[in-house]
Amino acid sequence: MRxxxxxxxxxxxxxxxxxxxxxxxxxxxxxxxxxxxxxxYYSREATLRYVLMHGVSLLFLVLITQVLTMRLLAEExxxxxxxxxxxxxxxxxxxxLGKFLASLGVFLAMVLLTSTFVIVLLxxxxxxxGVMLSGYLGYILLGTSLLAIGVFASSLTQxxxxxxxxxxxxxxxxxxxxxxxxxxxxxxxxxxxxLPIFDHYQDFAxxxxxxxxILYYLSVTVLFLFMSVRVVxxxxxx
Amino acid sequence: MIQVQGLTKTYGDVLALDNVSFQVERGEIVGxxxxxxxxxxxxxxxxxxxxxxxxxxxxIAGYDVFTDSLEVRRRIGYLPETVPLYxxxxxxxxxxxxxxxxxVRERDDAIVRVLEACDIADVEDVLIGKLSKGYRQxxxxxxxxxxxxxxxxxxxxxxxxxxxxxxxxRELIQSLAGERTVILSTHILPEVSQLCQRVLIIxxxxxxxxxxxxxxxxxxxxxxxxxxxxxxxxxxxLAHLRALPAVTGASTSGRGVFDVSLDAPExxxxxxxxxxxxxxxxxxxxxxxxxxxMSLEDIFLQLTTTxxxxxxxxxxxxxx
Numbered sequence: 001m002r003x004x005x006x007x008x009x010x011x012x013x014x015x016x017x018x019x020x021x022x023x024x025x026x027x028x029x030x031x032x033x034x035x036x037x038x039x040x041y042y043s044r045e046a047t048l049r050y051v052l053m054h055g056v057s058l059l060f061l062v063l064i065t066q067v068l069t070m071r072l073l074a075e076e077x078x079x080x081x082x083x084x085x086x087x088x089x090x091x092x093x094x095x096x097l098g099k100f101l102a103s104l105g106v107f108l109a110m111v112l113l114t115s116t117f118v119i120v121l122l123x124x125x126x127x128x129x130g131v132m133l134s135g136y137l138g139y140i141l142l143g144t145s146l147l148a149i150g151v152f153a154s155s156l157t158q159x160x161x162x163x164x165x166x167x168x169x170x171x172x173x174x175x176x177x178x179x180x181x182x183x184x185x186x187x188x189x190x191x192x193x194x195l196p197i198f199d200h201y202q203d204f205a206x207x208x209x210x211x212x213x214i215l216y217y218l219s220v221t222v223l224f225l226f227m228s229v230r231v232v233x234x235x236x237x238x
Numbered sequence: 239m240i241q242v243q244g245l246t247k248t249y250g251d252v253l254a255l256d257n258v259s260f261q262v263e264r265g266e267i268v269g270x271x272x273x274x275x276x277x278x279x280x281x282x283x284x285x286x287x288x289x290x291x292x293x294x295x296x297x298i299a300g301y302d303v304f305t306d307s308l309e310v311r312r313r314i315g316y317l318p319e320t321v322p323l324y325x326x327x328x329x330x331x332x333x334x335x336x337x338x339x340x341x342v343r344e345r346d347d348a349i350v351r352v353l354e355a356c357d358i359a360d361v362e363d364v365l366i367g368k369l370s371k372g373y374r375q376x377x378x379x380x381x382x383x384x385x386x387x388x389x390x391x392x393x394x395x396x397x398x399x400x401x402x403x404x405x406x407x408r409e410l411i412q413s414l415a416g417e418r419t420v421i422l423s424t425h426i427l428p429e430v431s432q433l434c435q436r437v438l439i440i441x442x443x444x445x446x447x448x449x450x451x452x453x454x455x456x457x458x459x460x461x462x463x464x465x466x467x468x469x470x471x472x473x474x475x476l477a478h479l480r481a482l483p484a485v486t487g488a489s490t491s492g493r494g495v496f497d498v499s500l501d502a503p504e505x506x507x508x509x510x511x512x513x514x515x516x517x518x519x520x521x522x523x524x525x526x527x528x529x530x531x532m533s534l535e536d537i538f539l540q541l542t543t544t545x546x547x548x549x550x551x552x553x554x555x556x557x558x
Contacts, residue, residue, distance in 0.1 A: 007339070017327075080318060084322035086287075
């Protein structure tokens with residue numbers, strides 16, 4: 001775990017010396033802040049639910065998670081620094097996990113900054129704290145699995161843009177996969193309709209915490225991180 | 239220290255290394271000499287645990303690179319051909335990270351030691367992206383030394399440097415060697431003669447020659463080596479051979495097989511004729527005679543044999 005910490009720490013440092021973290025955070029806060037303002041103004045309801053569930057928010061979440069992760073492994077491959085990591089006494093999973101945790105750290109910091117919305121709501125009305133917390137939990141779980149997808153996409157290529165596009169592609173396929181359920185039918189239907197990545201999030205936003213949904217997001221995260229490790233291993237064998 | 243046995247590596251259908259075997263003793267500086275694409279980098283990547291071989295055995299300090307990869311990696315300092323630098327980090331920060339992932343306990347002490355050894359203490363706070371190529375190469379070397387490894391693997395450590403920087407890096411490598419075992423690759427002939435005690439010449443994935451730099455250079459300058467096979471060689475055959483004026487050296491591996499080094503042909507007189515007529519007139523029963531060094535010469539033709547050419551290559555590279 002010490003190695004994971006060292007990899008994550010270096011990666012976090014890299015985030016904050018490059019403009020990426022600042023630009024992404026600034027735009028993220030601007031967009032979600034704008035959305036929050038509009039929705040609050042028109043709905044006059046002290047809730048974050050519409051902000052968190054809004055299509056723009058979700059699309060934006062996909063975008064920022066892929067931008068945060070696209071560099072992680074792709075850049076190491078392009079710059080040849082992956083050779084440094086893979087010839088140091090590090091296990092492949094330690095490299096992947098360290099990088100993932102760094103991106104998770106940046107993401108959590110960004111989400112934490114949106115707590116200003118909560119403060120605003122507390123001042124203008126009486127929001128349901130429970131619903132807000134469960135909404136945040138869902139949002140973070142969703143973001144975590146999207147980051148894992150991004151890490152996986154980044155392991156596949158040495159081009160950051162390609163990594164981002166692939167990551168978004170995987171996410172969008174998971175998004176619309178539910179529609180396939182009607183076509184396959186039978187036992188497959190129950191599997192396919194369980195796949196869509198955003199469906200599991202809706203309950204959280206409504207204040208319902210279902211262990212199946214938590215398990216879903218954790219499984220997606222673990223699965224994609226596991227596949228990233230396998231890709232890194234496979235790169236050695238080529 | 240390093241044992242390589244029957245190493246083979248294929249990339250898809252391409253055979254990059256073909257049954258390569260060699261050994262390196264503790265404290266030796268061994269040069270890998272060969273043209274680009276000969277398999278030098280592949281060999282080094284396998285030694286350092288970056289990639290597994292398709293077949294064959296490699297052990298370093300008694301650990302197998304495949305089954306005990308982490309143990310091997312703890313003992314090796316590696317400078318890849320593309321120096322693996324994080325350009326957004328300061329020299330100090332980078333070395334601190336390298337020390338951390340290699341499990342160095344007293345990181346500060348280790349960093350101070352390599353900053354000094356590589357003569358980069360004056361740039362410790364500079365961002366790596368702002369450093370010149372010579373400095374970057376030194377930072378790369380510092381990274382390879384941070385955990386005080388027993389084995390140092392350097393892939394083309396002087397490539398892309400200007401002549402003054404090359405001299406500096408070579409001196410550095412020499413001073414670092416000490417107790418360490420060093421393997422370095424290069425395609426510049428004078429580099430091995432300056433640095434190495436032994437040279438392995440590799441071409442098209444095979445080791446084609448192994449010798450001291452002096453003897454290799456001599457062979458290169460003085461024409462050819464001929465292998466002679468005779469049926470009934472007398473006891474004093476070697477002495478007869480050495481008595482010939484064109485012969486610069488002769489050795490035998492027994493059973494009537496002699497390896498003879500000859501001067502380069504002069505004024506149209508091929509020295510091989512003297513060799514052949516000796517064997518025939520003495521009735522040794524000459525059954526085979528062939529030139530050995532031809533393939534080696536072919537390889538040398540592709541090598542960069544002088545510093546001047548190396549400098550030219552560099553200049554061309556900069557223009558391109």
